[in-house]
Amino acid sequence: MIERLHLDLRRTVDESYxxxxxxxLFEHIPVDLKISPLGNKYAIITDSEIRDLYGWKLLENLEGEGIKACLIDFPAGEESKxxxxVGYLVRRLLENRIDRKSAIIALGGGVVGDLGxxxxxVFMRGIPYVxxxxxxxxxxxxxxGGKTAVDTSEGKNIIGAFYQPKKVYIDPSLLKxxxxxxxxxxxxxVVKYGVICDQSLFKYLEENRDKIKNREKDTLLHIVKASCRIKxxxxxxxxxxENKRAILNYGHTPAHALERISGYKCLHGDAVSVGMMxxxxxxxxxxxxxxxxWNRQNRLLESLGLPLKMDFKVSVEDLIEALHYDKKAEGGAIMFVLPRRIGEMALVNGKYKIPVSESELRTFLRSILL
Ligand SMILES: NC(=O)c1ccc[n+]([C@@H]2O[C@H](COP(=O)([O-])OP(=O)(O)OC[C@H]3O[C@@H](n4cnc5c(N)ncnc54)[C@H](O)[C@@H]3O)[C@@H](O)[C@H]2O)c1
Ligand SMILES: [Zn+2]
Known part of the structure; x- marks a missing residue:
């Protein structure tokens, strides 16, 4: 006789933020957290470089508002991801008496955001973070977007979770x-967003190259806002x-392969630039x-100082081999998202991810990489 107990766990969750x-905005974070608190104590997780640039300052500002906080840092760079x-950070969180009623502030670049x-x-099965x-x-x-992950020796972002932050505070002044x-x-x-969904952002980038490169205040705000809105x-x-979000990976199938070939020494954005080419x-x-x-895209990338080829030699065969490691290789063919015009991506059978067979790819890559 088999007993069956059905554990009903359907639920709808609201992960909006x-x-x-x-x-x-950086200066206002403590006041905002005071008005809408996320925990009884905050752990600022940051890297060794941002600690001195902004970490101590944020800690001081939080304490100035009477908010309990601590600062935990790790060596800057992808090697820390x-x-x-994670084990080290968990130990430091416990030492600092962070518990399930506390929250994390991930202060830094993508490495801090992904790792933090x-x-x-995972800390105490999940605590809130910003x-x-x-x-x-x-x-x-x-x-x-809530993609968080760490790398393993097999590849990038192999272990991870979708875990949305409670808030994102973006202050373009920190880019100075x-x-x-x-x-x-x-x-x-940013160029990627223009190509995948926003013709007017693309034109704006073409027309404001110098202001962008000089990091002019209004220009920075404009490109950051436009990009965040698209994402x-x-x-x-x-x-x-499941489908549409894949367009955010434009250029990333080749980029991840190039990063792998470089031993993750090249900058992600440089690889994405070559990947979009x-x-x-x-x-x-x-x-x-x-x-x-296509040429217009490549001219824009170049004029912004982005590369169209890597500064190390990449053969077609190396690239194909590395492409097969990518999570995006599905059933032999390699999946790409491909533009059909600036501001719009191609769809095949209702899907944005388009398979390209290895033999097709070999022919294309020979002509593109020449
Ligand atoms: N989760 C996602 O959706 C997603 C998307 C894209 C990239 N990523 C990940 O992001 C990582 C790359 O992030 P990144 O490019 O921000 O690199 P990063 O976090 O390594 O930062 C680059 C360097 O700049 C320094 N730095 C950061 N901010 C600074 C500032 N304001 N002033 C001076 N120095 C500063 C850092 O200390 C570091 O040395 C990769 O691991 C990638 O996988 C994740
Ligand atoms: Zn990217």
């Missing part, structure tokens, strides 16, 4: 101290990446996109 964007560091967010998702992104990459992309290379790398994601709308439509070229070869627009 605000993304606040503004120059000078691993499970050992993932730690928040994102305070400090790189352009994090302000326009990684701080929004960002090194030039990191800033330009972040611009690759937000796409994530709202497809939070778990490659994916755009595939789209042209497959007849989805016209060559003039």
């Amino acid at each position: 605000d993304i606040l964007i503004g120059h000078g 691993n499970l050992d560091m 967010g993932f730690t928040a998702s 994102q305070v992104p400090t790189t352009l990459m994090a302000q326009v992309d990684s701080s929004i 101290t960002l090194p030039e290379r990191e800033f330009i790398s972040g611009l690759a994601e 937000k709308e796409v994530v709202e439509e497809d939070p778990k990446e 490659v994916s755009g070229g595939i789209s042209v070869r497959k007849g989805f996109w016209n060559e003039d627009e």
